[in-house]
Amino acid sequence: xxxxxxxxxxxxxxxxxxxxxxxxxxxxxxxxxxxxxxxxxxxxxxxxxxxxxxxxxxxxxxxxxxxxxxxxxxxxxxxxxxxxxxxxxxxxxxxxxxxxxxxxxxxxxxxxxxxxxxxxxxxxxxxxxxxxxxxxxxxxxxxxxxxxxxxxxxxxxxxxxxx
Amino acid sequence: xxxxxxxxxxxxxxxxxxxxxxxxxxxxxxxxxxxxxxxxxxxxxxxxxxxxxxxxxxxxxxxxxxxxxxxxxxxxxxxxxxxxxxxxxxxxxxxxxxxxxxxxxxxxxxxxxxxxxxxxxxxxxxxxxxxxxxxxxxxxxxxxxxxxxxxxxxxxxxxxxxxxxxxxxxxxxxxxxxxxxxxxxxxxxxxxxxxxxxxxxxxxxxxxxxxxxxxxxxxxxxxxxxxxxxxxxxxxxxxxxxxxxxxxxxxxxxxxxxxxxxxxxxxxxxxxxxxxxxxxxxxxxxxxxxxxxxxxxxxxxxxxxxxxxxxxxxxxxxxxxxxxxxxxxxxxxxxxxxxxxxxxxxxxxxxxxxxxxxxxxxxxxxxxxxxxxxxxxxxxxxxxxxxxxxxxxxxxxxxxxxxxxxxxxxxxxxxxxxxxxxxxxxxxxxxxxxxxxxxxxxxxxxxxxxxxxxxxxxxxxxxxxxxxxxxxxxxxxxxxxxxxxxxxxxxxxxxxxxxxxxxxxxxxxxxxxxxxxxxxxxxxxxxxxxxxxxxxxxxxxxxxxxxxxxxxxxxxxxxxxxxxxxxxxxxxx
Numbered sequence: 001x002x003x004x005x006x007x008x009x010x011x012x013x014x015x016x017x018x019x020x021x022x023x024x025x026x027x028x029x030x031x032x033x034x035x036x037x038x039x040x041x042x043x044x045x046x047x048x049x050x051x052x053x054x055x056x057x058x059x060x061x062x063x064x065x066x067x068x069x070x071x072x073x074x075x076x077x078x079x080x081x082x083x084x085x086x087x088x089x090x091x092x093x094x095x096x097x098x099x100x101x102x103x104x105x106x107x108x109x110x111x112x113x114x115x116x117x118x119x120x121x122x123x124x125x126x127x128x129x130x131x132x133x134x135x136x137x138x139x140x141x142x143x144x145x146x147x148x149x150x151x152x153x154x155x156x157x158x159x160x161x162x163x
Numbered sequence: 164x165x166x167x168x169x170x171x172x173x174x175x176x177x178x179x180x181x182x183x184x185x186x187x188x189x190x191x192x193x194x195x196x197x198x199x200x201x202x203x204x205x206x207x208x209x210x211x212x213x214x215x216x217x218x219x220x221x222x223x224x225x226x227x228x229x230x231x232x233x234x235x236x237x238x239x240x241x242x243x244x245x246x247x248x249x250x251x252x253x254x255x256x257x258x259x260x261x262x263x264x265x266x267x268x269x270x271x272x273x274x275x276x277x278x279x280x281x282x283x284x285x286x287x288x289x290x291x292x293x294x295x296x297x298x299x300x301x302x303x304x305x306x307x308x309x310x311x312x313x314x315x316x317x318x319x320x321x322x323x324x325x326x327x328x329x330x331x332x333x334x335x336x337x338x339x340x341x342x343x344x345x346x347x348x349x350x351x352x353x354x355x356x357x358x359x360x361x362x363x364x365x366x367x368x369x370x371x372x373x374x375x376x377x378x379x380x381x382x383x384x385x386x387x388x389x390x391x392x393x394x395x396x397x398x399x400x401x402x403x404x405x406x407x408x409x410x411x412x413x414x415x416x417x418x419x420x421x422x423x424x425x426x427x428x429x430x431x432x433x434x435x436x437x438x439x440x441x442x443x444x445x446x447x448x449x450x451x452x453x454x455x456x457x458x459x460x461x462x463x464x465x466x467x468x469x470x471x472x473x474x475x476x477x478x479x480x481x482x483x484x485x486x487x488x489x490x491x492x493x494x495x496x497x498x499x500x501x502x503x504x505x506x507x508x509x510x511x512x513x514x515x516x517x518x519x520x521x522x523x524x525x526x527x528x529x530x531x532x533x534x535x536x537x538x539x540x541x542x543x544x545x546x547x548x549x550x551x552x553x554x555x556x557x558x559x560x561x562x563x564x565x566x567x568x569x570x571x572x573x574x575x576x577x578x579x580x581x582x583x584x585x586x587x588x589x590x591x592x593x594x595x596x597x598x599x600x601x602x603x604x605x606x607x608x609x610x611x612x613x614x615x616x617x618x619x620x621x622x623x624x625x626x627x628x629x630x631x632x633x634x635x636x637x638x639x640x641x642x643x644x645x646x647x648x649x650x651x652x653x654x655x656x657x658x659x660x661x662x663x664x665x666x667x668x669x670x671x672x673x674x675x676x677x678x679x680x681x682x683x684x685x686x687x688x689x690x691x692x693x694x695x696x697x698x699x700x701x702x703x704x705x706x707x708x709x710x711x712x713x714x715x716x717x718x719x720x721x722x723x724x725x726x727x728x729x730x731x732x733x734x735x736x
Contacts, residue, residue: 010339014274014286025279055466062463068283068303071339163338 002031003057004076004083004153006161007046007064011037015069019046022067028052028060032085032128032150043071043163047152049128072161080156086123086149087131088113092142093120101141108134119144164290164329165254165321166196168297171331174198174225176216176597178209182229183269184256187321189227201597201626204618206233208590210240211616214249215591218577219552220598221376223250223304230256230318231269235276239584241311242280246581247397248374250309252300253277257286259319273315282310290320291327302335307342308461309374343460346477346485354432354456354473355489359497361430362505363452363512364390367413370397370580371435371459377479378402378573381434384487389506391513393421395436396565397580404569405549410513411522414442415718416562419520419728419736422716424513425450426726433457435479438469439581448724458482520716520730522566529731533709534684536560536635540567543605543633546691551603552577552595556588556612559641562714564607586615592630593622603695605631610664611640620674623701631694632703634667637710645713649729671703678703 009015016035023030028050035046050060057075064070076083093101098120105112105122108130114121124134128151135146155161165188169177177200181189192200203209206228213224224244228237234255244251258267274284283303285296293316300312358364372381378401385392385408392402393413402409411418413425425431431453436442443449446468457464457471458479465474475482494500520526528537540563543551553568555561555578570576577595579587592606606613613634623630635641638661647655668678677700681690687706694702719727719735729735 014278014284017275018278021278059463059467066461066463068337068340 001053001057002049002051002077004047004049004081004151005061005064005073006076006153007048007073008038008071008161008163009035009044009046010069010071011042011044012069015044016046018067018069019048019064022063023050026063028056032148034150034152040163047150049151071163074155074161076153076155079159081153082156083127083151083153084125085128085131085151086125087134088121088123088147089135089138089143090119090121090145091138092118092144094118097141101138104134104137108137110134164293164327165297165316166191166198167329168294168331169198169225170196172297172301175222176201176213177225177227178203178213178216178594179227180206180209180229180233182233182256184230184258184318185227185233185316185321187318187323188254188256188316190323191321200227201593201622203590203622205616206236207240207586208593208616208619208622210237210251210253211243211584211587211590212594212597213251214240214244214587215554215577215594216598217244217249217251217594218591219574219595221374221574223252223301223309224594226251226253228253228255229269230258230273231271233269234271234273238276238280241277241313243579243582243584243587244311245280245282247370247579248309249311250305251311252297252304253311253313255313255315257315257317260317261319263317273313277313280311281313284313284315287314287316287320290325293320294329294331298332299335299337303340308371308464343462343477344481346458346475346482348485350473350475351482351485352489354475355486355493357430357454357456357473358388358432359490359493359500362502363424363427363429363509364388364432364501365410365424365428365430366390366392366402366432366434367395367425367436368392368398368401368434369395369436372398372401372479373435373573375435375460375479377435377483380480380483380487384483384490387487387490388501389510390432391424391510393417393425395442395580396578398436399565399576400570400573401435403571405571409569410517412565413725415444416566416714416716417442418522418566419526419716419730420513420516422718422725422728423516425453426724427512428453431455433459433471434483435459437464437467440468443469444718444720444723444725444727448722450725526730528712531709531712534681534687534706536563536637536708536712537567538684538687539633539635539706539708540564540607542687542691543607544568546688546695547603547605551575551605552592552599554578554588554591554595554604554606556606556608556615557583557585557642558609558612559637559645559712559714560607560609560612560635562642563635585612588612589616589619589630589632593619593626593628596628596630597626603631605633607633607635609641610634610636610638610667617670620671620676620701624675627699628701629697629699630701632701634703634705635708636664636667636705637708637712638664639710641710642714644710648713667703667705671701676701676703678705681706
């Protein structure tokens, strides 16, 4: 099962490599990874998605918790949560394709953020599923480049991941 | 600053080797530091010596090495300590800050290279941080589940002309590191009830009991309940080896009665052990009828390979003392617990196994016109009265020592269990001998392992370390040969070197030590006694043993369970 694990990490050099290293060292997979500083400059927030059965996920969270640089973590998929992935996608857009691409982008509530005589660059945010669907919807066109930020996530309601 | 912090930390010995990046530190040690430094002949030996010291004393071992090759040479020893959860602080030099990343002379990314094999690591960025980092390093290394901590120090941050206000902190507070202080009372109560209801219980205790100073409480618990106890390779000495309730080591080369009892048990109390593959054999077939109570300070060790029915996270000492109190409480209400009849039948069954196939009672090794390796360990036990500190290398000799030298006290058996590091024994023995100058220290080894750190004979000369090296010489890499016998139809690929072995007697003498060869059984005890009588000399006993001998029992693998064992070359359960 796909899980979204969100971590408060000491904002120290090398902290990220400890997290990433743990995954390769123990044979776990990282599907997406997103990390940036928080409002507290001493802390980074790292969100990653991974797959595995309950036992494996339990082992992953335990091993992560053992890392001294990991201050706190939460498996967001255990409760209601919001996940967002950001995608920038550049497609060839000329002739009749221009109109069709624009329409599809609107349907997905994406934005065309850069326009050239022959290309569009589209920005789209949402769950990973939604972005996947958009890429599929674009399959008939000439996709030149895809960039995704990886999932960032947060719990719904009052629940917070903080010190 | 480093020298002073190590003094303030109460460090007894620094094991190390100088080099460019640490010369400022060495100069400070030389000028005014009360902590003696032990100069090894290879950095790997520094880590093993510090490790041996730590295992014998319970205090963190301290290592100081230079950058680049000094640091990389230390890696094997750090990994060894990591796998066996041994507290250690390794200070490595680094090239000057402005050179980092430029492939400077003797530069290596020590924090990066050591990352998967340390509990934590620090890269010093400001000189004034050094005391606090050292304090944190010792705290992390020795608390919770212990382990090695690396401190990488760029040379420019140790410049003697830069002066800073020095303050060594009294305590450490880290928001991201809080090892469990005690177990969950509800879980402990559940465990106590389960134990008292057990009809075929076994206590399975590991290195955590030794490292966590839980031996006395564990022994008390086992005696009060009259439960049988088995130890892992790392846990030997955690329960008195010569006690009637002790079933011997369990696992791949465990005692028949220990493995049988585990397999047929209905309740296993696992304490400071981690169900590793050398214990469980095939996990899916592991102890099918047993409920499992698992006490460990590291939550990640629980339900990692074998699911625990009652997990208890906490230090063994506090959990065991609370468990004892709960047991006493429950038994005061119902003195009939545990069921004495059921326990009597269980002990009857265990005695049957023991009499039939026990290494100490039933089964004996075969006869030979050569000395049997087991006889060497038995002789060592007789001559030292079972009181020696015994270090070992890795291979058949290690298993024979674990089987035939019953350890009555914790911290006496010192071996590389997790990583299985050949070359560990001699340097580890140096660390032990330094910690306990007046004790008998034996290094049980083989001619393969001893040659991996043979250069340390020179360190032993320099510091007058009267270690007794018991070399079980069979002219083969014995354990490799055993597997080749059993699985590769006796094709000894690269496991023999008979024609190129050194004359170990001359070699020992070349370093100023005593060397002796023993070839006949009738000479064995006398030679052993003579060696130990030379209290201030290192003696290298080169003992020719039967190369045909295998270590038994041995788990049948793959797909075997705990009870599936080879008992000899042609008998299996």
